[in-house]
Amino acid sequence: MRPEDLFNAVTDIRDDQIEFAKPARSRRRYLVPMAACLALALIALPFLSSPSPVVQPLYTGSAQLARAEYPGSSRAETAAETVEGPYAHDEVAGGKSSSCGYDDSGLWEKIEQGRREYFNRRDEYSRRLGGFWAESAETFLTADNEENLIFSPVSLYTVLGMSAELCEGGPQEEILDLLGSPDITDLRDSARRIWCASFARDDSTCLLANSLWLSNTVDYKQPVLDILAENYFADSFRGDMGSEEYDLMHLDWLKEKTEGYLDGRLPELETDTLMYLDSTIYYKARWYHEFSPSGNEEGTFHAAYMDQPCTFMNQSGQGEYYKGENFTATAKYMYGSQELLFVLPEEGASPNELLTDPEYKRFISAYLEDPAGWENKGYSTINLSVPKFDITSDMDMAPGLREMGVSGIFEGGSGSFAPIADQDFSFTGVKHACRVSLDEEGCEAASVMIAPVSGASAPPEEELDFRLDRPFLFMVIGNESLPIYMGVVNQITE
DSSP states (O other), X not given: OOHHHHHHHHTOOOTTTOOOXXXXXXXXXXXXXXXXXXXXXXXXXXXXXXXXXXXXXXXXXXXEEEBOOOTTOOOOSSHHHHOOOTTTTSOOOOOOBOOSOSSHXXXXXXXXXXXXXXXXXXXXXXXHHHHHHHHHHHHHHOOSSXXXXXXXXXXXXXXXXXXXXXXXXXXXXXHHHHHTOSSHHHHHHHHHHXXXXXXXXXXXXXXXXXXXXXXXTSOBOHHHHHHHHHHSOEEEEEEOTTOHHHHHHHHHHHHHHTTTTTTTTSOOOOTTOSEEEEEEEEEEOBBSSOOOGGGOEEEEEEOSSOEEEEEEEEEEEEEEEEEETTEEEEEEEETTTEEEEEEEEOTTOOHHHHXXXXXXXXXXXXXXXXXXXXXXXXXXEEEEEEEOEEEEEEEEOHHHHHHTTOOGGGOOSSOTTTTTBSSOOEEOOOEEEEEEEEOSSBEEEEEEEEOOOOOOOOOOSOEEEEEOOSOEEEEEEOGGGOEEEEEEEOSOOO
C-alpha cells in the first residue's frame, strides 16, 4: 500500500466515529507559476519516557485525535469514496474541530483576525521578540567548521510554544522566560497571532502546519490536544509508534506539508519514541525585480579556506543600505511584502564575529521593528552582485536551546509533563535540516528540524557596490516583518 493511501485512510474519520465537523475539501495547490522563493521548515520533537518495562498498547490501529483547520489544511478530498485500507474502520478517538467555520471564507476570517491582532500589537511584539531573534541567530548560526547553517526562527518559536503547552512548572517557565511571555495564556495567544501573521497564499506563499504523533502505549489527555489544534493549528494522531504503517503515514504527512521538496532529506524516525512534535513551513515568493540571466558573470567566492568558482547575478537599482562598524546590509524585495536581507561583514570580519557583535544584534532587532529607525543608513544606486547557490544545513538544536536557558524539557523524572499524560517524558534532541537556493527568479529553500520529542525622485548620485563574494548572512522576512529564515553562507555549492 502506498503512503498516500495509508494517510488518506487513517484521516478519513466518519461522523459516527468522531465529533469532528468536516473540514474544507480544497486540496492545496499554491505553486507560484514562476518559482522565486521556496522555504520549508520542520521541527519534530520526539519524547522518550524514562526506562521502564515493555508497555502493552492501550489502543489498536491509528486515529486522528484533533484536527486543525485553516485554508488548505485538508489533504484528503474524497478519501471516504476512493480509499480502502486496513485503517478505514479502526477505532477513532474523540475530539473537536479547531475551526470557527468550514468554508474558505470562515477559515480565512480566522487567519485575518489573528493577523489584525498581531498588527495592532506589532511594536510590542517587535520589542519583546527582538532579543530572541538576535540571540537565536547567534546560537544557531555560529559555525564551528565554516559550514553553511540555516534555521527558522518562526518555527522555533512555534515549537517552543507547543512544548510549553505540554509541560508545567520549571520547564514551562524556562520557555516563557525565553519567549518573553508572562504566562501560558499570553504565549498561546502570541503563537496564534504569529502563525496567522506569517500565513500567506496570495502573491507569496507561506504555509505553516504543525502536528503531534502519539504512541498507542500512552493515554494522552485530550484537552491539551484541542488547545494545540485551536491555537497552534496542530493535528494530533495516534498509532503504533515504530510500525512501518504509522511511520509511512507520518512521513507522508511531512511530505505533503512540504510539497515534496524535501524528498530524500526527511528524517529517520526512531523506534522507541513515544511522541513526535512536528512543525513545517513551505515558503515561496518571487523577486519583485528578477535578475536577468544575461547579466550573470562567472567569478570567485572567497570562502574561509579556499576560493570557489561561482556564478554571480548582477543588478543595479536605487535602494536603501544600512551600515554598522563591521557590516553593510541591503534588502531585495519580493512579491507579497516579503524581502531577503543580505548582511555583508566588512573585510577582515567573519560572520561568527558579527553574530556576537552587540551593534549587529541591535541592528537585527531594529530592522525587524522598523528599518527607518536605524541611524546609519543611506539611499543610493546599489550595484548588487549575488552568488547563485544551493546549500544545505544540518544541526542539532538541543545544545543551543540549553545554552539559551531551556533545559527542563530534556530532563525526565520531574513529572512536569502532566498536561499531556500521567507519565514522565523528556525530549531527546532537536534536529534541523535545511536547503536554500538562489537563482535569477528568486530564492528556493527547504528545512527540517527534528527533536526526538514616496513617488519617483531623481536617481541618487551615490553608488554602492554590494558584492557578496565572501561569507555573509541573510534573513528571509515575511509578513509583518517576521523572520521566516536566518542563515549564514560560508561556502558556495551550486
